[in-house]
Amino acid sequence: MIEQYIPVFIVIIVAVIFAVATVVMSKLMGPQRPNSEKESTYESGLKPIGTTNERVSIKYYLVAMLFIVFDLEVIFVYPWAVQFKKLYSQIGISIFFSMLVFLVVLELGFLYVYKKGGFKWD
Amino acid sequence: MELKYLFNSLPYIKPELILAASLVIIVVADLIITKKKELLHYIALAGIIAAGYFVLEQFSMNAFAFSSSGNKGMLTVDSMGAFFKGLVLTASFFVFLFSFSSNEINESRSKLGEYYALLFGMILGMFFMISASDLILVYVSMELVSLSSYVLAGITKQSLRNSEASLKYLIYGAVSSGIMLFGISLIFGITGSTNLYEINYILRSPETNRVILLLAGLLVFTGIGYKISAAPFHFWTPDVYEGAPITITAFLSVASKSAGFVLLIRFIKVAFIQNSLNGYWQLLPAVDWKTILLVLSILTMTLGNFAALWQDNLKRMLAYSSIAHAGYMLAAMAVLSNQGLIAILIYFAIYLFMNLGAFFVVMLISNKIGSEEIDNFDGLGYASPFLGVSFAIFLVSLTGLPPTAGFIGKLYIFIALVDAKMFLLSVIMVLNSVVSLYYYMRVLKHLFLRKAEGAPIELKVSFPNAVVLLMLVIPVLVLGLYFTPLVEFAKNSISVLGF
Numbered sequence: 332m333i334e335q336y337i338p339v340f341i342v343i344i345v346a347v348i349f350a351v352a353t354v355v356m357s358k359l360m361g362p363q364r365p366n367s368e369k370e371s372t373y374e375s376g377l378k379p380i381g382t383t384n385e386r387v388s389i390k391y392y393l394v395a396m397l398f399i400v401f402d403l404e405v406i407f408v409y410p411w412a413v414q415f416k417k418l419y420s421q422i423g424i425s426i427f428f429s430m431l432v433f434l435v436v437l438e439l440g441f442l443y444v445y446k447k448g449g450f451k452w453d
Numbered sequence: 454m455e456l457k458y459l460f461n462s463l464p465y466i467k468p469e470l471i472l473a474a475s476l477v478i479i480v481v482a483d484l485i486i487t488k489k490k491e492l493l494h495y496i497a498l499a500g501i502i503a504a505g506y507f508v509l510e511q512f513s514m515n516a517f518a519f520s521s522s523g524n525k526g527m528l529t530v531d532s533m534g535a536f537f538k539g540l541v542l543t544a545s546f547f548v549f550l551f552s553f554s555s556n557e558i559n560e561s562r563s564k565l566g567e568y569y570a571l572l573f574g575m576i577l578g579m580f581f582m583i584s585a586s587d588l589i590l591v592y593v594s595m596e597l598v599s600l601s602s603y604v605l606a607g608i609t610k611q612s613l614r615n616s617e618a619s620l621k622y623l624i625y626g627a628v629s630s631g632i633m634l635f636g637i638s639l640i641f642g643i644t645g646s647t648n649l650y651e652i653n654y655i656l657r658s659p660e661t662n663r664v665i666l667l668l669a670g671l672l673v674f675t676g677i678g679y680k681i682s683a684a685p686f687h688f689w690t691p692d693v694y695e696g697a698p699i700t701i702t703a704f705l706s707v708a709s710k711s712a713g714f715v716l717l718i719r720f721i722k723v724a725f726i727q728n729s730l731n732g733y734w735q736l737l738p739a740v741d742w743k744t745i746l747l748v749l750s751i752l753t754m755t756l757g758n759f760a761a762l763w764q765d766n767l768k769r770m771l772a773y774s775s776i777a778h779a780g781y782m783l784a785a786m787a788v789l790s791n792q793g794l795i796a797i798l799i800y801f802a803i804y805l806f807m808n809l810g811a812f813f814v815v816m817l818i819s820n821k822i823g824s825e826e827i828d829n830f831d832g833l834g835y836a837s838p839f840l841g842v843s844f845a846i847f848l849v850s851l852t853g854l855p856p857t858a859g860f861i862g863k864l865y866i867f868i869a870l871v872d873a874k875m876f877l878l879s880v881i882m883v884l885n886s887v888v889s890l891y892y893y894m895r896v897l898k899h900l901f902l903r904k905a906e907g908a909p910i911e912l913k914v915s916f917p918n919a920v921v922l923l924m925l926v927i928p929v930l931v932l933g934l935y936f937t938p939l940v941e942f943a944k945n946s947i948s949v950l951g952f
Binding site: 333335422425436439440442443446 | 460477480481483484662664
């Protein structure tokens with residue numbers, strides 16, 4: 332049983348050895364002549380601005396979340412619209428109403444966000 | 454999956470559809486009603502009752518819903534599922550009644566709409582968890598329950614410990630659901646199917662890889678163990694139970710746990726069963742579930758009871774006590790027989806009343822005194838004898854002493870253990886009950902034997918609250934003496950589809 336997984340273990344061991352070896356070897360063998368330019372944080376070649384622990388306003392997350400909701404809506408509606416004729420001939424009018432229910436529920440969510448002030452930037 | 458199968462399956466999920474509709478109605482009602490938010494309480498109760506009506510129908514059903522091309526479906530509708538759905542609905546009914554007078558909920562009244570919408574989301578998730586027979590649906594419904602409960606644990610946002618509870622719950626939940634998903638992926642890798650019934654069929658062939666299957670089984674159990682707060686996965690329980698609003702704590706301790714148990718029963722009984730002999734389940738030799746459940750049950754009940762001894766906060770104490778009760782039920786599960794299953798059903802039905810009752814009394818008292826520390830409860834038994842005596846009844850029942858219902862629950866688990874010749878476990882269970890006697894009675898000592906410091910506190914129980922309390926006390930007393938109907942009911946509701 333366990334013998335089957337020997338290749339996996341070998342890969343894991345090699346990965347660990349490779350990772351450790353590259354870091355240790357470059358430390359040991361590479362020339363080390365640090366100066367202030369080299370020591371500074373790399374930020375696309377520009378002078379670093381601020382710290383890494385930048386606090387992002389929660390509004391951005393709200394917008395991102397709302398974007399996902401409506402993005403998903405399109406994901407469901409688009410294939411439905413493309414396949415509508417075929418589905419209609421197979422199943423009938425209920426295929427229209429099932430999407431209608433979905434859209435109504437989704438728009439209720441939209442209404443909820445609007446009413447609760449989710450779109451207010453300030 | 455053909456679309457027409459989808460439409461044909463809709464009658465099987467009527468309760469779920471009602472719950473989903475109630476969720477939408479509550480969100481809309483929350484937008485329309487700006488002044489009298491109290492109306493939302495009644496809308497929520499109506500939703501629960503409507504769903505309950507359709508759950509009653511399901512007791513006589515035995516079917517797969519949402520079948521794929523084969524004949525095995527995503528959902529199973531059977532009487533065991535209906536029993537637990539009824540249990541979840543009863544628990545939510547009581548929790549909604551508690552919410553009327555909970556200070557914590559009333560202080561954040563503007564969020565009442567979200568509170569109920571999320572609760573309905575949670576109940577909906579539990580319903581799917583209870584009837585899921587496909588690992589994908591298991592995972593999705595568990596996430597639905599978890600995500601709602603993370604937010605609910607921190608819904609009031611007033612106190613720091615509230616947010617702490619929510620965050621801790623989220624972190625533990627994310628890790629355990631990730632581990633569970635890994636287990637599911639391993640099972641899918643071995644069997645090529647996510648349907649529990651098909652997995653069972655494939656595992657019957659002798660050439661399954663047992664090492665991986667054991668690992669996968671344990672990983673999936675991690676996710677379930679987190680939901681039922683079994684021992685090595687219980688760390689979130691005390692902190693979350695202490696920090697969350699008490700109505701949510703009560704709901705988590707009963708409903709969430711019962712949904713987790715159904716999942717465990719289904720996972721073991723459907724995916725790993727070989728055949729059933731005289732009501733004893735012969736499991737596939739692949740994973741030794743009996744030993745795993747046995748060890749975890751001993752660990753869970755012992756840890757829960759011993760940790761509860763040192764708790765001074767009543768919510769925290771009840772959290773550890775709920776861990777211990779999960780241990781007792783795991784012991785009944787370890788029997789792996791229909792008798793054990795009946796014992797679990799009986800125990801859950803009784804546990805619902807006594808545990809909700811204990812939380813309700815703590816809520817009513819802490820509404821008044823603003824604290825759940827045991828030292829602040831000194832002498833309060835005399836401030837309101839009705840509250841004090843009901844609390845005493847619930848605690849005696851939680852210990853498992855006659856003539857209360859808790860005794861009957863423990864008795865049936867004990868009988869199941871002795872019948873299966875698992876004497877060691879039954880002795881450990883009895884010893885644990887003795888330990889639990891200490892910390893339950895300690896509360897009564899504070900209530901009745903200690904003198905209150907300072908000015909005497911007036912505790913008035915309003916009429917509606919008294920009715921709710923009686924609705925919880927009476928079953929605990931009646932089921933302790935006249936339990937035949939419950940036992941018969943449980944015996945008739947153990948059919949798991951297919952076996």
